[in-house]
Amino acid sequence: MNTLARLEARSTSPAAGATGAKISSNRPSRAEAEQAVRTLIRWAGDDPMREGLLDTPARVVRAYQHWFAGYQEDPAEHLQRTFEEVAGYDEMVVMRDIDYQSHCEHHMAPINGRIHIGYLPRNRVVGISKLVRLVQVYARRLQTQEKMTAQIADTLQRLLAPQGVAVVVEGSHGCMTSRGVQQAKATMLTSRMLGVFRDRPETRQEFLAALNLDRASRWAAGR
Numbered sequence: 001m002n003t004l005a006r007l008e009a010r011s012t013s014p015a016a017g018a019t020g021a022k023i024s025s026n027r028p029s030r031a032e033a034e035q036a037v038r039t040l041i042r043w044a045g046d047d048p049m050r051e052g053l054l055d056t057p058a059r060v061v062r063a064y065q066h067w068f069a070g071y072q073e074d075p076a077e078h079l080q081r082t083f084e085e086v087a088g089y090d091e092m093v094v095m096r097d098i099d100y101q102s103h104c105e106h107h108m109a110p111i112n113g114r115i116h117i118g119y120l121p122r123n124r125v126v127g128i129s130k131l132v133r134l135v136q137v138y139a140r141r142l143q144t145q146e147k148m149t150a151q152i153a154d155t156l157q158r159l160l161a162p163q164g165v166a167v168v169v170e171g172s173h174g175c176m177t178s179r180g181v182q183q184a185k186a187t188m189l190t191s192r193m194l195g196v197f198r199d200r201p202e203t204r205q206e207f208l209a210a211l212n213l214d215r216a217s218r219w220a221a222g223r
């Protein structure tokens with residue numbers, strides 16, 4: 001939020017933890033990954049050697065590098081720059097409508113949605129772009145929405161140590177919209193409340209009111 005940008009900033013480093021999910025050493029080669037895509041093309045019923053599909057395996061593998069970049073990132077690295085001297089600011093900080101793209105771990109189908117993050121600072125705040133990076137580290141992995149919600153909230157609580165963290169996630173799941181029960185407009189809402197957001201109903205209510213969550217249904221209806 002704008003409030004953050006105006007705060008006088010000074011960098012400091014919170015304790016970093018081993019929070020990454022670095023890829024293990026038995027990662028297959030790029031050629032092996034491209035071969036696996038050719039297998040899936042054949043399984044779908046097409047010929048991976050026809051002209052229109054010749055470069056597809058290489059493109060898919062490059063797309064995977066982006067979609068799953070989160071495995072090679074440590075969220076602690078993104079949250080190391082926090083800002084102290086918040087000029088006595090001790091009110092809630094809320095960032096709404098962070099877009100994310102993820103993939104479900106059951107079908108590898110896309111999940112698209114928005115994430116809303118709130119926290120009550122304890123002496124220090126974090127730059128807004130860092131919250132977006134935190135979301136991307138966990139979104140760019142194979143996920144369930146529930147797990148991603150918990151990971152984002154728990155990591156922010158652990159690394160920033162605020163008085164509390166609140167995370168609400170909206171998600172439209174490709175595995176539900178385009179296959180299975182085919183619910184094109186259904187969206188899932190998940191949340192995790194920690195610290196004062198869990199313990200104090202009025203704090204939780206203030207956060208949820210700031211989200212104005214009936215926008216969620218308007219957003220979903222417009223898709």
Ligand SMILES: [Zn+2]
Pocket residue numbers: 104105106107108109173175176
């Ligand atoms: Zn799925």
